[in-house]
Amino acid sequence: MTEIRLFTAVRRAKIYKTFRTYNKSLVKPTKPITPEGDDNGWSAGADGAIWMCEKSAMSISQGEWSDVIRIKGDAGSAGPLIYPAGIFSLDKSYTRTSLTAPYVAHNSLYYYLAKTGTFTGINPADDYAANGVNATWRPYDNFQAAFFEIVMAEFARLGKAVFFNDYMMSQYGVTPSGADTNEYQNFAAGTFIPNILLNFLTGAGHLSAGNFSWDEYGRTYRKSKDIIVWRSILDEFGALETEHNVNLKKGTYFDFSGWTKAIINLPDPSLHQGLELEFRGPIATTRVPRDWPTFKSAGFAMMGWNSTTSDYVTCSRVISYITGSSRAHIISQKVNNVWTWVADSGFSIVS
Numbered sequence: 104m105t106e107i108r109l110f111t112a113v114r115r116a117k118i119y120k121t122f123r124t125y126n127k128s129l130v131k132p133t134k135p136i137t138p139e140g141d142d143n144g145w146s147a148g149a150d151g152a153i154w155m156c157e158k159s160a161m162s163i164s165q166g167e168w169s170d171v172i173r174i175k176g177d178a179g180s181a182g183p184l185i186y187p188a189g190i191f192s193l194d195k196s197y198t199r200t201s202l203t204a205p206y207v208a209h210n211s212l213y214y215y216l217a218k219t220g221t222f223t224g225i226n227p228a229d230d231y232a233a234n235g236v237n238a239t240w241r242p243y244d245n246f247q248a249a250f251f252e253i254v255m256a257e258f259a260r261l262g263k264a265v266f267f268n269d270y271m272m273s274q275y276g277v278t279p280s281g282a283d284t285n286e287y288q289n290f291a292a293g294t295f296i297p298n299i300l301l302n303f304l305t306g307a308g309h310l311s312a313g314n315f316s317w318d319e320y321g322r323t324y325r326k327s328k329d330i331i332v333w334r335s336i337l338d339e340f341g342a343l344e345t346e347h348n349v350n351l352k353k354g355t356y357f358d359f360s361g362w363t364k365a366i367i368n369l370p371d372p373s374l375h376q377g378l379e380l381e382f383r384g385p386i387a388t389t390r391v392p393r394d395w396p397t398f399k400s401a402g403f404a405m406m407g408w409n410s411t412t413s414d415y416v417t418c419s420r421v422i423s424y425i426t427g428s429s430r431a432h433i434i435s436q437k438v439n440n441v442w443t444w445v446a447d448s449g450f451s452i453v454s
Contacts, residue, residue, distance in 0.1 A: 118161065119159045119160060119161055120159070120160065120161070120162075121157060121158070121159050122140070122157060122158050122159075122160065122163050122166075123147075123149075123155055123156070123157040124140030124141070124145045124146065124147060124155070124156050124157075124168070125145065125146060125147070125148060125149050125152035125154065125155050125174075126143075126144050126145050126146075126152060126153065126154040126155070126156075126171075127144065127151050127152055127153055127154075128144055128153065128154060129153070131154065131171060131173070132144060132145070132154060132171060133171070134156050134168045134169070134170060134171050135156060135168050138163060138164045138165070138166075139163055139164075140156060140163075140168055152174060152175070153173065153174065153175045154171050154172065154173055154174065155171075155172045155174045156168040156169050156170070156171055156172065157169050157172075183199065183200065183201060183202055183203050183204040184202060184203050184204070185203075185204050185205075185206055185215055186203060186204075186205060186206070187205075187206060187207075188205035188206060188207050189207065189208070190207065190208050190209070191207040191208065191209040191214070191226075191227055193223075193224050193226065194223070194224075195223070196221050196222070196223045197216050197221070197222055197223070198216075198220070198221040198222075199216040199217075199218060199219050199220065200219065201219070204216050204217075206243070207227065207240075209226075209227045209228060210228055212227075212228070212242050212243075213242065213243045214227035214228075214231070214240040214241060214242050214243070215240070215241060215243060216239065216240060217238065217239060217240065217241040218239050222239055225239050225240060227240035227242070263275070265287045265290075265297070267287075267290060267291070269302055269303050269304035269305075270290075270300060270301065270302055270303070271300075271301045271303065272287065272290065272297035272299060272300045272301070273297045273298040273299040273300075274287055274297075275297070275298055276295055276296045276297040276298050276312055277296050277298075277312045278294055278295070278296070279293070279294060279296065296312050296313055297312070298310075298311065298312050300313075302319075305318075305319040306319050306321075307319045313326075314326045314327055315327075331356050332354065332356065333356045333357065333358035333383065334353065334354045334356060334357050334358065335358050335360075335361060336357055336358065336359045336361070336363055336365055336367070336396050337359070337360075337361030337362065337363040337365075338361070340363065340365040340367065340396075341363065341365060342361070342362060342363045342364065342365070342394065343363075343364060343365070344364035344365070344366065345365065345366065346366040346367075346368055346399070347365055347366065347367055347368065348368045348370070348401070349367050349368065349369065349370070351370065351375055351378065351380070355378065355379065355380045355381065356381050356383075357380065357381070357382045357383075358382075358383050359382065359383075359384055359385075359395065359396045359423075360383070360384060360385040360386065362393050362394040363394055363395075363396050364394045364395070364396065364397075365396045365397075366396070366397045366398075366399060366420075367396060367397070367398045367399065368399050368401035369398060369399065369400055369401060369403070369405075369433070369444050370401070370403075371403050371442075372403055372404065372435035372436075372442040372443055372444045373403075373435075373442035375435045376435055376437075376442060377434075377435055377436075378434070378435045379432055379433075379434045379435075380432065380433045380434070381430055381431075381432055382423055382425070382430065382431040382432070382433070382449070383425070383429075383430055383431075384423065384424070384425040384426045384427075384429070384431075385426050386426070386427060387426065387427070395422050395423065395424060396422070397420050397421070397422050397453060398420060398421050398422070398423075398433065398446070398450070399419060399420040400418075400419055400420070400444055403443075403444065404417075404438070404441050404442065404443035404444065405417070405418055405419060405420075405421070405443060405444045405445075405446070406418060406438060406443055406444070406445045406446070407421045407445075407446045407450055407451070407452040408446065408447060408448040408450065408451075408452070409452060410448070410451070415445065416452065418452045418453070419453075420452075420453045421433075421446040421450035421451065421452055421453060422450060422451055422453050423449050423450045423451070424451065425449050429449065430449065431446070431447060431449025431450055432446075432447045432449065433445065433446045433447070433450070434447075
């Protein structure tokens, strides 16, 4: 019987590693000489490196380094400053230099002048359609155009606001006949009246589609009568004889036609210099004694009208019994160089 023996040969695979070394030299260096790659400015540190050599070997002591490879390019030159040149016009000349280049709006797109020189009469849309990347005018993508729409000189939009020359206006308004419209491009033609208009050159403007306006001198004009919104002391502070601090930034017209004994503490008059508060009472009188609110200085200077001496005197609180169409007033005024709440003759001094 013949004996057959099977021998299996196992060959150990060679495992290669990649080794790299780096150099920060500003001029091209020669490749490393030592196996470790640590001579003539070469090292394992990659931070700030401009050049690299590498090799594949089982250990760093074996193999040869590759030719020198540049891994960091030269710094490029600064591009020109792109600036807005408004709506494109065939009759206008546009110039690009090494420092500046214009961009224009045309048919709802934005194009920048891609070639150096002065150009006239080149339609951006036709130019790009015919020449593509070699065109004199090249379009910006949608992301860039979203920014340029904000800074364009004519009819730029930011949210619902539109900018045109010296004006900022709302995107919505009316026609001269009063019909609603959003065709703000007709503003210069006078057929679009914006709901809000501000002239940043003169300071003039209008609100409510021109129903309320003001000129450069601060004079105001209105087409509707003012409606005063009175603050009800009863609704705001209640009927009980308790003290309450009042926020004058919420309004300066006060109504005490409702029955209330609320005590209102006025704030520091120096923080509201020249401010006038107006008060109105019930429409009609009553034979039944009623409750009236009191107004205090809360530790600040206050003066009231003394009917006996017919003069203003220092006091700490006042009360008003006015009815009908009468009005009473408290004004922040400077008295003897001190800001003071001064109540007029519509109030009585409370001892």
